[in-house]
Amino acid sequence: MTRAKPPAKPRRAAGRPARDERDLRAHLLDVALARFARDGIGATPLRAIAADAGVTPAMLHYYFGDKAQLKQAVIDERLLPALAPMRERLAQAGGEPAALAGSFVRGIGALVAAHPWLPPLWVREVLCEGGELREVLFHHLLPSLPQLLAQRFAAAKAAGALNPGLDPRLLVVSLVGLTLFPAAGAPIWRRVFQADDLGPGALLDHTLALLEGGLGSRPSGVSA
Amino acid sequence: MTRAKPPAKPRRAAGRPARDERDLRAHLLDVALARFARDGIGATPLRAIAADAGVTPAMLHYYFGDKAQLKQAVIDERLLPALAPMRERLAQAGGEPAALAGSFVRGIGALVAAHPWLPPLWVREVLCEGGELREVLFHHLLPSLPQLLAQRFAAAKAAGALNPGLDPRLLVVSLVGLTLFPAAGAPIWRRVFQADDLGPGALLDHTLALLEGGLGSRPSGVSA
DNA sequence: CAAAATTAATTAAACGATTAATTGTTGGCA
DNA sequence: TGCCAACAATTAATCGTTTAATTAATTTTG
Numbered sequence: 001m002t003r004a005k006p007p008a009k010p011r012r013a014a015g016r017p018a019r020d021e022r023d024l025r026a027h028l029l030d031v032a033l034a035r036f037a038r039d040g041i042g043a044t045p046l047r048a049i050a051a052d053a054g055v056t057p058a059m060l061h062y063y064f065g066d067k068a069q070l071k072q073a074v075i076d077e078r079l080l081p082a083l084a085p086m087r088e089r090l091a092q093a094g095g096e097p098a099a100l101a102g103s104f105v106r107g108i109g110a111l112v113a114a115h116p117w118l119p120p121l122w123v124r125e126v127l128c129e130g131g132e133l134r135e136v137l138f139h140h141l142l143p144s145l146p147q148l149l150a151q152r153f154a155a156a157k158a159a160g161a162l163n164p165g166l167d168p169r170l171l172v173v174s175l176v177g178l179t180l181f182p183a184a185g186a187p188i189w190r191r192v193f194q195a196d197d198l199g200p201g202a203l204l205d206h207t208l209a210l211l212e213g214g215l216g217s218r219p220s221g222v223s224a
Numbered sequence: 225m226t227r228a229k230p231p232a233k234p235r236r237a238a239g240r241p242a243r244d245e246r247d248l249r250a251h252l253l254d255v256a257l258a259r260f261a262r263d264g265i266g267a268t269p270l271r272a273i274a275a276d277a278g279v280t281p282a283m284l285h286y287y288f289g290d291k292a293q294l295k296q297a298v299i300d301e302r303l304l305p306a307l308a309p310m311r312e313r314l315a316q317a318g319g320e321p322a323a324l325a326g327s328f329v330r331g332i333g334a335l336v337a338a339h340p341w342l343p344p345l346w347v348r349e350v351l352c353e354g355g356e357l358r359e360v361l362f363h364h365l366l367p368s369l370p371q372l373l374a375q376r377f378a379a380a381k382a383a384g385a386l387n388p389g390l391d392p393r394l395l396v397v398s399l400v401g402l403t404l405f406p407a408a409g410a411p412i413w414r415r416v417f418q419a420d421d422l423g424p425g426a427l428l429d430h431t432l433a434l435l436e437g438g439l440g441s442r443p444s445g446v447s448a
Numbered sequence: 449c450a451a452a453a454t455t456a457a458t459t460a461a462a463c464g465a466t467t468a469a470t471t472g473t474t475g476g477c478a
Numbered sequence: 479t480g481c482c483a484a485c486a487a488t489t490a491a492t493c494g495t496t497t498a499a500t501t502a503a504t505t506t507t508g
Contacts, residue, residue: 014454014503014505016501017456018457040352043267045494047492047493055459057494057495059458061496062457066494096440098439124352127347128344142412147417162439163433163439165434166430166439167426170406170413170426174402178402178405179401192370193371202394206394212438214387271468279484281467281469283483283485285469291469
C-alpha cells in the first residue's frame with residue numbers, strides 16, 4: 001500500500017492545499033484526454049501527461065492509482081458524458097429518412113464542435129483493431145444508438161420512403177463515416193488543399209448538401 | 225558500424241541459405257506489414273514481428289538496419305506500389321460527376337479488396353495526428369491524387385454538371401470517408417448488427433447506391 | 449496565542465520490466 | 479579455408495510504478 005492513500009473523495013480537513021484554485025484532478029483529466037486523443041492511449045507515457053500538466057508523474061498515481069484507472073476516469077468523466085446527448089436527439093428526430101439522417105449528421109456535428117478531441121479518439125481507439133475504448137463503448141453506446149437509428153431507417157424503408165437500394169444498417173455506417181472521417185482528417189485536408197476554409201461548419205454543411213441534393217445538378221434518377 | 229553490413233541488395237553468392245526458398249527479406253516485410261496494420265507501427269515490438277516470422281529480432285536489424293528503416297522499406301516496397309494503380313484509374317475516368325465518383329469509389333474498393341491491410345493502416349497511421357506514415361504520403365500520394373480528383377470535380381461544377389451546393393475539394397473528402405471508414409470499421413459493424421453479410425462487396429455496392437440514388441425513394445429536389 | 453503535532457499535496461529518486469539496438473559467436477556451404 | 483546467414487548474450491533507453499523525503503496548510507497543545 002502507498003504511504004498516503006489516494007483520496008477517492010477529496011476530504012478537505014487539513015494538509016497542503018492544491019496549487020491551483022481549479023481542481024487539479026479535473027485538469028489532469030483534461031490534459032490526459034488531449035494526449036490520448038492526439039497520440040493514442042497506449043502510446044502516451046504518463047511522463048508526457050505529467051509534463052503537459054506541469055507536475056511529476058507521481059501525481060497521476062496519487063490521484064488515479066495506475067494508468068488503467070486513469071483511462072477509466074477519462075472514459076467515465078469525459079467521454080461518456082460527452083456522448084450522452086446523442087440519445088435524446090435521435091429519439092425526437094422525424095421519421096423521414098432525410099430528416100432522420102440530417103438530425104444524426106447535425107448531432108455528430110454538434111458533438112464534434114463541442115468536443116474536438118472526439119474524432120481522433122474515436123478513429124484511433126474505437127475504429128482500429130485493438131483500440132482501448134472498443135470494449136467499453138460496446139457496452140454503453142454501440143448496442144443502442146446504431147440499432148435504434150437502423151430500426152428507424154428500416155421502418156422508413158418498409159413505408160417506401162427510403163431508396164430501395166439502401167440497407168438500413170449500412171446507411172448508418174455510411175452516415176458515421178461521412179461525418180466522423182472528414183472531421184478527424186480535417187488537418188490533413190487543410191494541408192493537402194492548402195485551404196483554411198475547411199472548418200467543421202463547412203464540413204457539416206457540405207455533408208448535408210450531399211445527402212439532400214446528391215451529386216448531379218439535376219435530380220438524380222431523372223435523366224436528361 | 226555493425227559487424228556484417230546489411231545487404232541492401234540480397235546478393236546470393238555464398239554462405240548459409242535462407243531457411244525458406246522464398247526470400248526471407250520479403251517474408252519479413254509481409255509479416256511486419258501485417259503487424260503494423262493490426263497494432264500500429266509504434267505499438268509493434270520488433271520481437272513480435274520476429275516471432276511471427278520465426279526468426280530472432282537480430283535478423284530484422286540485419287536486413288533492415290533499425291526500426292525506422294524497416295518502416296521505410298514497408299512503405300517503399302509495399303504501401304506505395306499498392307497505391308500506384310489509383311493514379312491511372314483516375315486519369316482515364318469519365319468527366320461526369322457520377323462516373324468520376326463511381327470510378328473513385330470502385331478504385332478504393334478494388335484497392336481494399338486486394339490489400340485488406342490498407343484501411344486500418346490508413347486510418348491509424350495517416351488519419352491520426354502523429355501517424356507515422358503521414359509525412360511520407362504527403363510527398364507521394366496526397367499532393368497529386370486528391371487535387372487531381374478535385375480539379376475534375378471543379379471542371380464538372382463549372383460546366384453545371386455538379387450539384388452547386390457541393391465543394392469539389394470537400395466532395396473528395398466525403399468520398400474517401402464514405403469508402404475507407406466503413407471498410408476499416410467492418411469488424412465493428414458486423415458485431416454491432418450481429419450480421420455476417422456486411423462484407424466488402426456489400427459495402428461497395430451500398431456506397432454506390434447511396435451516391436447514385438440519394439436517400440429518398442423519389443428523386444430528391446422534387447417534393448411530393 | 450504561539451509552538452508543536454498532524455495531515456494533505458507535491459517532489460525527487462529509484463526499481464523492475466520491457467524494448468531497441470549492438471556485439472560476439474556458431475554453423476554450414478562453396 | 480573463407481564467407482555469411484543465423485543466433486545468443488549484452489547494453490542502453492524508456493516506461494510504469496513505488497518509495498521516501500519535502501512543503502504548506504490546518505489542528506492541537508502548552
